[in-house]
Amino acid sequence: MDLINGNDIAAAIIAELKQEVAALPGRKPCIALVRVGEDPASVSYVRKKEKTAAEIGVTSRILLPPISITQDELCQLIDELNADPTVDGILVQSPLPKHIDDLAIFRRVAPEKDVDGFHTLNLGKVAQEDETGFVSCTPAGIMELLARSQVDLKGRHVVVLGRSLIVGKPVALLALQKKAGANGTVTICHSATTNLSAITRLADVLIAAIGRPEFVTADMVKPGAVVIDVGINRVPDATKKTGYRLTGDVAFASVAPLCSLITPVPGGVGPMTVAMLMKNTVKAHRLSRR
Amino acid sequence: MDLINGNDIAAAIIAELKQEVAALPGRKPCIALVRVGEDPASVSYVRKKEKTAAEIGVTSRILLPPISITQDELCQLIDELNADPTVDGILVQSPLPKHIDDLAIFRRVAPEKDVDGFHTLNLGKVAQEDETGFVSCTPAGIMELLARSQVDLKGRHVVVLGRSLIVGKPVALLALQKKAGANGTVTICHSATTNLSAITRLADVLIAAIGRPEFVTADMVKPGAVVIDVGINRVPDATKKTGYRLTGDVAFASVAPLCSLITPVPGGVGPMTVAMLMKNTVKAHRLSRR
Numbered sequence: 089m090d091l092i093n094g095n096d097i098a099a100a101i102i103a104e105l106k107q108e109v110a111a112l113p114g115r116k117p118c119i120a121l122v123r124v125g126e127d128p129a130s131v132s133y134v135r136k137k138e139k140t141a142a143e144i145g146v147t148s149r150i151l152l153p154p155i156s157i158t159q160d161e162l163c164q165l166i167d168e169l170n171a172d173p174t175v176d177g178i179l180v181q182s183p184l185p186k187h188i189d190d191l192a193i194f195r196r197v198a199p200e201k202d203v204d205g206f207h208t209l210n211l212g213k214v215a216q217e218d219e220t221g222f223v224s225c226t227p228a229g230i231m232e233l234l235a236r237s238q239v240d241l242k243g244r245h246v247v248v249l250g251r252s253l254i255v256g257k258p259v260a261l262l263a264l265q266k267k268a269g270a271n272g273t274v275t276i277c278h279s280a281t282t283n284l285s286a287i288t289r290l291a292d293v294l295i296a297a298i299g300r301p302e303f304v305t306a307d308m309v310k311p312g313a314v315v316i317d318v319g320i321n322r323v324p325d326a327t328k329k330t331g332y333r334l335t336g337d338v339a340f341a342s343v344a345p346l347c348s349l350i351t352p353v354p355g356g357v358g359p360m361t362v363a364m365l366m367k368n369t370v371k372a373h374r375l376s377r378r
Numbered sequence: 379m380d381l382i383n384g385n386d387i388a389a390a391i392i393a394e395l396k397q398e399v400a401a402l403p404g405r406k407p408c409i410a411l412v413r414v415g416e417d418p419a420s421v422s423y424v425r426k427k428e429k430t431a432a433e434i435g436v437t438s439r440i441l442l443p444p445i446s447i448t449q450d451e452l453c454q455l456i457d458e459l460n461a462d463p464t465v466d467g468i469l470v471q472s473p474l475p476k477h478i479d480d481l482a483i484f485r486r487v488a489p490e491k492d493v494d495g496f497h498t499l500n501l502g503k504v505a506q507e508d509e510t511g512f513v514s515c516t517p518a519g520i521m522e523l524l525a526r527s528q529v530d531l532k533g534r535h536v537v538v539l540g541r542s543l544i545v546g547k548p549v550a551l552l553a554l555q556k557k558a559g560a561n562g563t564v565t566i567c568h569s570a571t572t573n574l575s576a577i578t579r580l581a582d583v584l585i586a587a588i589g590r591p592e593f594v595t596a597d598m599v600k601p602g603a604v605v606i607d608v609g610i611n612r613v614p615d616a617t618k619k620t621g622y623r624l625t626g627d628v629a630f631a632s633v634a635p636l637c638s639l640i641t642p643v644p645g646g647v648g649p650m651t652v653a654m655l656m657k658n659t660v661k662a663h664r665l666s667r668r
Contacts, residue, residue, distance in 0.1 A: 191506075212502030215547050216481075243572040251554055257505050264541055264566055273577065275565040276554055282533040287563065 098359035109145040117373035118147040119177040125155030170198040177203030177369035203368035227259035229360025241272035247291035255297040296337035304338040315350040388649035399435040407663035408437040409467040415445030460488040467493030467659035493658035517549035519650025531562035537581035545587040586627035594628040
């Protein structure tokens with residue numbers, strides 16, 4: 089069994105982007121990071137994005153509207169960023185407060201600045217295999233982890249556990265594409281799937297994205313499989329200072345010995361999302377210059 | 379084994395639409411049918427659409443630009459139809475001549491008039507389970523055939539053979555949706571799939587959409603399965619006046635006895651596409667009045 093080291097792969101991508109940005113003439117790529125309110129997890133995520141942008145040479149512009157901002161005001165803020173030619177990418181940090189219609193906000197972002205890849209048009213482009221769009225960061229990160237671990241999906245059975253808009257569906261569409269590295273046979277399972285373990289045991293590559301701690305157990309995995317664990321779950325742990333530990337959707341200790349390759353949690357898919365966000369931002373800048 | 383009679387189901391939908399349109403006050407729904415050149419199959423398809431529209435009470439406006447039309451001229455024609463408030467739906471008949479970029483033309487149609495459901499935004503809405511969009515007619519017709527044959531996909535394994543943009547991918551996304559009747563576990567197979575028959579034999583519902591005559595044979599089908607045959611292939615047949623006969627992607631004679639339900643070709647999925655086009659046109663008219 090080998091580990092897929094997401095920290096190392098993300099660091100390699102960040103180093104490549106840094107080189108690419110350094111070589112760019114004129115204005116550098118710029119990402120607008122919009123964080124509504126002071127949710128502690130959001131504060132930490134946005135800080136991490138700002139730090140990675142700085143490392144690469146991407147300018148970031150931080151916007152911190154108060155939690156009381158209205159839907160209309162937030163739309164207006166996004167419209168201003170859409171219209172600003174010095175902003176290449178716009179990220180609106182999730183979760184948004186309950187009084188905000190988040191789907192409407194994600195769709196308000198101009199598709200050509202939607203570096204989070206949440207816009208309907210960008211999801212449609214993933215289905216159409218149109219590379220002028222933006223792939224959302226977690227599925228893009230999963231494909232990059234596989235590619236850089238020399239896992240070619242062609243003709244292999246990829247089983248995706250979870251049908252979310254942010255991970256399950258787009259990663260299934262990516263694994264299915266005709267391009268090199270993809271071309272997998274893809275099955276998508278979810279809460280209504282019956283006989284789940286019989287299906288997951290078919291997987292040459294199993295992608296777990298359901299947000300249930302240690303849900304995937306050894307009896308659900310075919311020996312030799314590649315396992316990608318997208319879950320980041322907090323489970324209570326009295327032995328930790330924080331009172332919790334992080335665990336994935338896979339019962340790592342018992343599953344890992346069966347696998348040919350597996351991502352750990354933390355340090356697997358997690359670090360890839362910020363790297364892919366930056367990759368999308370550099371792409372948005374490149375496309376806007378054409 | 380029972381046959382799913384697409385002619386009967388399409389006729390029922392057409393009768394429902396006729397009632398709905400008759401009850402509409404004011405201007406009736408209108409579809410613009412654009413046919414470039416004189417391809418005989420296209421002539422026949424457009425005539426069929428015109429005839430069905432008339433039967434329902436939907437106005438049709440037929441536009442017949444010459445085969446020499448340029449990309450720019452065709453775009454201009456579509457822009458005019460997009461801007462015309464008396465046109466609810468626009469259908470550009472495929473195939474287009476080789477000098478035309480068809481994907482660009484399909485994307486030129488305003489999403490809210492894209493009753494063919496080929497626009498990137500409408501495909502994205504299928505993935506997002508957003509019902510304000512338009513589902514392309516063949517996948518929508520397949521779901522309607524299943525629903526009206528009391529086939530509930532919940533927890534059942536749906537295997538889709540083919541990953542086309544027009545059928546395979548959208549029908550997979552529809553079967554996967556959380557709404558009533560759907561909720562299937564979905565596998566998508568294609569030309570790069572290895573061990574194909576082992577996978578198709580898992581199918582409770584098998585949807586064949588690969589365009590290869592009689593490709594699905596009895597050894598590929600689980601006894602009791604529901605089989606939906608999307609293929610319409612012409613194979614040479616000297617005993618026919620036309621010199622060919624129509625056959626599906628399924629070897630009907632040997633597969634049918636195994637099935638609980640199966641669609642014939644012709645008379646299965648085929649008649650549904652025009653019915654669903656009309657359903658989309660009536661929906662476009664309804665949405666435009668809001």
